[in-house]
Amino acid sequence: MRRREFLATGVAALGVTGFPAxxxxxxxxxxxxxxxxxxxxxxxxxxxxxxGAQMAIEEINAAGGIKSLGGAMLEAVLGDSQGKxxxxxxxxxxxxxxxxxxxxxxxxSAISLATSQEAAKTNTPHVVDVGVADDIMNRGLxxxxxxxxxxxxxxxxxxxNLDTINKAAGSPAKTALVVHEESLFGxxxxxxxxxxxxxxxxxxxxxxxxxxxxRDFTNIVLQIKSKxxxxxxxxxxxxxxxxxxxxxxxxxxxxxxIYSVLGGAASNYQFVKEFPDVADQIMDCNHWFNPKSxxxxxxxxxxxxxxxxxxxxxxxxxxxxxxxxxxxxRAGSTDKEKVIAALADSTWDQHGMxxxxxxxxxxxxxxxxxxxxxxxxxxxxxxxxxxxASAEAVFPMKSNA
Numbered sequence: 458m459r460r461r462e463f464l465a466t467g468v469a470a471l472g473v474t475g476f477p478a479x480x481x482x483x484x485x486x487x488x489x490x491x492x493x494x495x496x497x498x499x500x501x502x503x504x505x506x507x508x509g510a511q512m513a514i515e516e517i518n519a520a521g522g523i524k525s526l527g528g529a530m531l532e533a534v535l536g537d538s539q540g541k542x543x544x545x546x547x548x549x550x551x552x553x554x555x556x557x558x559x560x561x562x563x564x565x566s567a568i569s570l571a572t573s574q575e576a577a578k579t580n581t582p583h584v585v586d587v588g589v590a591d592d593i594m595n596r597g598l599x600x601x602x603x604x605x606x607x608x609x610x611x612x613x614x615x616x617x618n619l620d621t622i623n624k625a626a627g628s629p630a631k632t633a634l635v636v637h638e639e640s641l642f643g644x645x646x647x648x649x650x651x652x653x654x655x656x657x658x659x660x661x662x663x664x665x666x667x668x669x670x671x672r673d674f675t676n677i678v679l680q681i682k683s684k685x686x687x688x689x690x691x692x693x694x695x696x697x698x699x700x701x702x703x704x705x706x707x708x709x710x711x712x713x714x715i716y717s718v719l720g721g722a723a724s725n726y727q728f729v730k731e732f733p734d735v736a737d738q739i740m741d742c743n744h745w746f747n748p749k750s751x752x753x754x755x756x757x758x759x760x761x762x763x764x765x766x767x768x769x770x771x772x773x774x775x776x777x778x779x780x781x782x783x784x785x786x787r788a789g790s791t792d793k794e795k796v797i798a799a800l801a802d803s804t805w806d807q808h809g810m811x812x813x814x815x816x817x818x819x820x821x822x823x824x825x826x827x828x829x830x831x832x833x834x835x836x837x838x839x840x841x842x843x844x845x846a847s848a849e850a851v852f853p854m855k856s857n858a
Contacts, residue, residue, distance in 0.1 A: 486532035487523055487791055489514065489778060490552035492562035492572055497540035498670045499565060501695050502721075502770050506564045506586055507535070509771035512760060513778035523782065525789035531782060538563055542571035549575035557581065558791040561777045564770065566590035566608075566641040573601040582784070582796045586777040587744075587770055589719060590641045594821045600793075602800045602817065604780050604808075605744055605773050606825040608642070608719065612649040615718045615742035618829045618841045619688075620657040622740075626852050628658070630713050634686035635664045636677060636701065638693040646692040646718055662686050671697050674704040681705070687713045691720055698722035702735050713853035717741040724830045724837055727766045736832045738854045740840070744769040745828045746809050748839050748847045753809030776808045780815070783807075811845045 491510045494503035514531045523529045534557050536548030545568040549560060559582040562572040569588030576583040577598045585593055585601065589608040594601065606614075623630045635650055637643035647664050654661050662684050665677055678701070681689060689712050691701055698721035705715070715738075717723035723741035746753035756775070757767045765771055784799035785791060806814040812824045829841035831850055838848035 484527040484529040486530045487526065487559075487782075487785060488532050488534050488552075488555070488557040489781065490534045490536060490549070490557040490560040490562070491778075492536040492538055492545050492548045492552075492560065492568070493564050493774075494540040494568065495537045497538075498696070499540050499694050502587075502768075503538075503540070503564050505766070505768050505770035506774040508763075508765055509760075509774035510561055510586075510778045512763065512765075512771070513775040513782070516759075517779065517782050523786050525786050526791070531778075536562075538568050538572075540565070540568070542567045545569075546571040546575040548572070549581070553579050553581055558785065558793075559584070559781045559796060561586055561774065561781060563588065564774075566593060566645075569593050570641070573598055576600055580793050580797070582781065582793060582800060584777045584781045584800070586774040588642075590645055592641070594819065598820070600797060602780075602820045602822075604777055604815070604822050604825060606827055607821065608646050609649060610825070611742060611827045612646055612653060612718060614827050615716075615829075616650070616653040616657055618742060619659075619716060622829075622841065622850050622852050623657075623659075625850075629853055630659060630687040632660045632662050632686045633688040633690055633716075634662050634681055634684055635690045635692065636681070637664070637666055637691070638669050638697060639666050640669060642719070643692045650690060650692075650718065659688070667693070667697065669694065669697070672700070674701045675708075677701070678704045678708045678710060682708060682710050689715050691715065691717050691723070694721040695725065695728075696721075699728055699732065699735075702728075702739070703732065706735050715739045715854075717743070719743055723832070725766070725768050726837065727768070729832055729835055729837060733835050737835075738832060738851055740829060740831045740850070740852070742827050742829050744773055745811075745830055745837075745839060746772055747811045747845055749845060750809045752807065756809055772809070776810065779807065780805055811842075 493506045518530045538545035545563045561584045563569045564587045566588040569585045573583045585603040591607045635647045637647040720741045722728040724743045729736045783805045788795040788799040803815040831840045840850040
């Protein structure tokens with residue numbers, strides 16, 4: 458058989474058996490590392506974050522995967538930090554060795570600080586999902602991006618919005634007391650508030666720090682009761698927030714507002730469902746979806762159909778994964794440098810948040826901003842800014858007695 462005849466015969470044969478197998482071959486998956494505290498003292502929030510990330514991956518895959526890579530499927534590589542930064546960093550090392558193309562982590566600020574630093578050693582793209590500490594983005598790490606706002610921006614918005622709400626009611630609040638958890642998130646938030654609140658005429662009468670975990674807030678609440686602040690400002694994680702709020706009610710502490718900044722439970726449907734009387738009228742300045750966005754409402758409905766409580770951990774981590782996937786799609790590659798360039802150049806707007814199109818400077822989405830919420834009639838309403846508001850603020854609090 459001459460060479461040309463052999464090739465023709467071979468190609469014909471492949472047309473029956475070989476080429477279809479080649480054509481059917483799936484491109485290599487795009488591996489996304491997900492590092493969250495799914496055990497330990499903040500396991501509820503970490504589990505919620507993981508669920509949001511997996512929901513994003515499922516929906517992106519169902520829509521055809523990464524089309525610029527021939528429909529490559531996203532593959533989650535799961536890690537558990539147990540709430541400990543050093544374990545989060547160790548998970549990054551393992552994931553890089555396993556060939557992940559990007560990492561989304563790590564719920565808390567302290568863990569995100571550690572995971573992004575470790576990922577920087579191999580220039581692995583890293584998107585922070587929930588961590589708010591300014592230090593995460595202030596180190597000049599070119600691999601690190603954050604889609605949501607940091608706590609300087611959140612604290613500034615919280616104080617400015619409180620000033621607006623207070624003045625609209627005739628400025629009845631003159632004093633505040635801050636109660637915060639001991640880690641980077643709570644400590645940093647308390648420090649900022651202590652500087653900013655006096656600028657709007659509100660005296661900070663005390664700042665009280667507590668350990669993680671804390672299982673008895675009686676002594677702290679008795680201190681608050683003796684100081685009689687007009688506004689009580691909690692900045693802590695989910696379990697401690699609920700216990701603190703319940704103790705305030707049990708001790709019959711009266712205030713004009715419980716005004717949270719990144720309150721661990723204050724914008725949480727689970728808290729509203731389980732303790733409606735305790736949660737009633739609590740305000741928060743926090744991450745929240747745009748209640749006037751059809752995309753956001755459809756995503757909330759889809760999450761609840763899966764049995765998820767639609768907390769900010771769910772939709773922030775969903776968006777962190779989708780933001781990374783969009784960058785990989787536009788890069789048309791899993792090359793680290795190309796993905797990082799695409800993350801930095803993003804104008805993604807399919808997030809359902811009150812942000813506008815993404816605009817990144819030094820890794821931070823500068824359009825990201827919090828809103829004020831309030832628990833009213835067993836629901837969580839946006840009360841400020843007006844363009845996203847679904848209800849008017851109730852301030853000072855009305856007695857439930």
